[in-house]
Amino acid sequence: MKLLPLVILVLNSFCAFSKIPHEIVYVVGCFQNCMTDVQFEFDGEKILYVDFEKHEIEYKVPGFIELTPSEVFGDMNVYKNAIKANKSCPLALAYLIIEEKSPPEANDPPENVLYPSEDVQPGVENSLICFVNNFYPPSIKVNWTKNGLPVSEGVSLSRYYPNDDQTFHQFATLKFTPREGDIYSCTVEHSALERPITKIWEPDLSYPSIGPDVFCGGGLALGFFGVAVGTFLMVKGHHGQ
Structure with a gap:
């Protein structure tokens, strides 16, 4: 039996029995076998739970509390709210199962x-x-x-x-x-x-001098001119023989 995450609601903190604050926690547990667990805890100890088969509330009141549980929780509609929780559990489980099968998409850094x-x-x-x-x-x-x-x-x-x-x-x-x-x-x-x-x-606003480029261009032109003149003389000499 797999227990999915419990829905826990802290209802109140109070000082009804002493000057030390106490805490009551309302717990709803949804199981995959369609079971629902509804209970109240007082300072971490279970003080009541709902028996859905018997359709009643079972009390487990610590001995140091000298109050009648039904008087303490009678106006809180415990059983009525437990029925609502029991009906909501299948929807909550279905949602969690979908979330497990479809994890959030991974983020991609730019x-x-x-x-x-x-x-x-x-x-x-x-x-x-x-x-x-x-x-x-x-x-x-x-x-x-x-x-x-x-x-x-x-x-x-x-x-x-x-x-x-x-x-x-x-x-x-x-x-x-x-x-x-x-x-x-x-x-x-x-x-x-x-x-x-x-x-x-940062902007690169430095420009190279045009001198070397002109010199290289002129040298290249003279080189081509020399090759052309040499070729012309070779051809002329060949025809003159």
Whole structure:
């Protein structure tokens, strides 16, 4: 006989018999063999239970309590409520069995990439895109910083889009104007992450000198010219023989 989790309800704590607080606990136990156990406990000791076969309440009152149990619990509709609990147990068991067979779906942590939408030119407005991919459930939080300080202006977040593997992707965007030395970051928070993940990006505004390129281009042109002249002279000499 397998006992599924008990539904336990603490009804009250009181000081009726002494200055020390006492606790009454109402317990409903649902079993897979369609049996239901309904009982009251006083400071951890059973003081009554419901016998569904006899259709009555059985009392097990500790000796130190000098009260008539029926007088104490008479106004609590114990048996009536036990019948309701007995009828509810099959539904509760069915729900628990379904939950055991269909555990919650596993969460998938996101991955993110940070890149500019256009070629970066100094002083020309651009957009940074934080592409967040392969996450489930579809709920993320994205925070931006510039030089270590939070940024909220020029920020937008697209709707989430489904992937073929039942995960999702989303785009976060930050409008910015490239300046030398600026550093930007995109931080993503998600329920599947133990800690947020952060990507950092800074504009590369250094351009190489054109001298070597011109020199290489000129040298290459002269080389082709020399090969052409040499070939022309060889052909001319061959025909002149």
